[in-house]
Amino acid sequence: MASFDFNYGPRLHCGAGGCGRLPTLAGEGAVLLVTDAGVRKLGLCDMALQAFAAAGREVIVFDAVEADPSADTVNAATEAGREGGVGAVVGLGGGSPMDVAKLAAYLLGSGDQLDAIYGVEMAKGRRLPLALVPTTAGTGSEATPVAIVTVGGAEKKGVVAQALYGDWAVLDAELTLGLPPHVTAATGVDAMVHAIEAYTSARLKNPLSDAMAERALRLLSTHIRTAVHDGGSRDAREAMLLGAHLAGIAFANAPVAGVHALAYPLGGHFHVPHGLSNALMLPHVLDHNMAGALELYADLALMIDPSLAAQGRQGRARGLIESLRQVIADCGLPDRLSAVGVEAEHLNLLASEAMKQQRLLINNPVAITQDDALRLYQAAL
Numbered sequence: 314m315a316s317f318d319f320n321y322g323p324r325l326h327c328g329a330g331g332c333g334r335l336p337t338l339a340g341e342g343a344v345l346l347v348t349d350a351g352v353r354k355l356g357l358c359d360m361a362l363q364a365f366a367a368a369g370r371e372v373i374v375f376d377a378v379e380a381d382p383s384a385d386t387v388n389a390a391t392e393a394g395r396e397g398g399v400g401a402v403v404g405l406g407g408g409s410p411m412d413v414a415k416l417a418a419y420l421l422g423s424g425d426q427l428d429a430i431y432g433v434e435m436a437k438g439r440r441l442p443l444a445l446v447p448t449t450a451g452t453g454s455e456a457t458p459v460a461i462v463t464v465g466g467a468e469k470k471g472v473v474a475q476a477l478y479g480d481w482a483v484l485d486a487e488l489t490l491g492l493p494p495h496v497t498a499a500t501g502v503d504a505m506v507h508a509i510e511a512y513t514s515a516r517l518k519n520p521l522s523d524a525m526a527e528r529a530l531r532l533l534s535t536h537i538r539t540a541v542h543d544g545g546s547r548d549a550r551e552a553m554l555l556g557a558h559l560a561g562i563a564f565a566n567a568p569v570a571g572v573h574a575l576a577y578p579l580g581g582h583f584h585v586p587h588g589l590s591n592a593l594m595l596p597h598v599l600d601h602n603m604a605g606a607l608e609l610y611a612d613l614a615l616m617i618d619p620s621l622a623a624q625g626r627q628g629r630a631r632g633l634i635e636s637l638r639q640v641i642a643d644c645g646l647p648d649r650l651s652a653v654g655v656e657a658e659h660l661n662l663l664a665s666e667a668m669k670q671q672r673l674l675i676n677n678p679v680a681i682t683q684d685d686a687l688r689l690y691q692a693a694l
């Protein structure tokens with residue numbers, strides 16, 4: 314076996330009412346609570362706010378996080394924390410608020426500037442104590458050393474650094490019971506893509522990331538339809554949240570690749586939600602990857618449809634792609650770029666933008682050139 318490093322991520326508290334534990338998990342002193350207006354309005358922050366009040370801890374709420382947060386939003390959250398003299402940060406929401414919380418905790422603790430830390434392991438300072446509470450079952454951001462920022466209005470840039478791992482993740486499926494079907498579907502497919510891309514990651518895949526990815530894909534593919542169509546099902550919501558978390562641990566160690574690289578320009582230029590962008594490109598990038606990843610796809614196929622065991626390796630690998638197409642359709646997600654406003658004239662721009670995602674493309678099991686990217690966008694149109 315080749316040698317490898319593995320990071321299991323933050324400590325985990327999993328259970329209903331977990332936000333009540335936050336005062337003991339999130340450092341000391343005043344707290345910056347980063348969320349978004351929708352999550353706050355739904356009352357999902359209430360238990361955390363009550364728990365901090367009962368513990369006598371002041372809370373500064375920053376709820377101005379938009380989907381695909383901008384650098385300005387990260388800087389505004391950081392400023393709010395600085396003004397409040399906070400000693401700890403909590404991120405409560407989907408990937409967008411959690412990513413902003415991670416960066417604010419780092420910028421507040423280290424004194425670094427955001428512009429200086431894009432890329433891999435550029436953030437070398439210390440962050441403030443940090444706890445993360447997901448309210449979508451998708452990004453796995455509560456388990457990863459990654460934060461994604463939209464820069465200059467269209468380009469998605471990543472900060473990847475050990476310093477961005479939280480101290481604690483709190484998983485409470487109750488917080489996800491009201492997630493609307495289309496958000497459940499898109500975020501759930503995002504998590505499935507994390508598991509698939511971690512399993513085929515070209516450089517850093519290892520036996521532990523494989524184990525996490527397999528289990529994640531089994532949980533997510535078994536429960537996503539129920540979570541979408543019967544959102545009140547606690548069993549399905551718990552399985553989705555756990556699956557997304559496991560997929561997060563997997564890709565924190567074995568990074569995502571071509572699907573994400575081609576998805577990001579759709580988010581940046583057309584404001585397509587992150588999970589939906591991934592769903593739109595998923596079958597096409599997997600088709601392209603068959604030449605190098607057939608064996609791994611054949612293994613993964615059994616996580617999503619055990620009946621494929623009756624087929625040969627090629628049939629299983631093809632069956633994986635077909636099963637994924639079926640999940641996307643059953644969950645009511647569109648399967649064509651034209652459905653989200655993309656037209657033929659935009660494809661050259663998208664292909665050249667995708668080439669900026671070298672951080673991700675180097676992990677793809679088969680090379681993707683700009684010509685390949687254009688062909689894949691054409692296939693998805």
Ligand SMILES: NC(=O)c1ccc[n+]([C@@H]2O[C@H](COP(=O)([O-])OP(=O)(O)OC[C@H]3O[C@@H](n4cnc5c(N)ncnc54)[C@H](O)[C@@H]3O)[C@@H](O)[C@H]2O)c1
Nearest residue numbers: 351352380381407408409448449452454457459461491492
């Ligand atoms: N850090 C990472 O490792 C990582 C990985 C993948 C994606 N991302 C980033 O995460 C962001 C996407 O995060 P996301 O997909 O979780 O979406 P999101 O955080 O942008 O939230 C999407 C919408 O869902 C709503 N919402 C959230 N929880 C809800 C709930 N329980 N009930 C009802 N509505 C709810 C929000 O108010 C928002 O309107 C993107 O910026 C993406 O680039 C980060």
Ligand SMILES: [Fe+2]
Nearest residue numbers: 452503507587
């Ligand atoms: Fe993702």
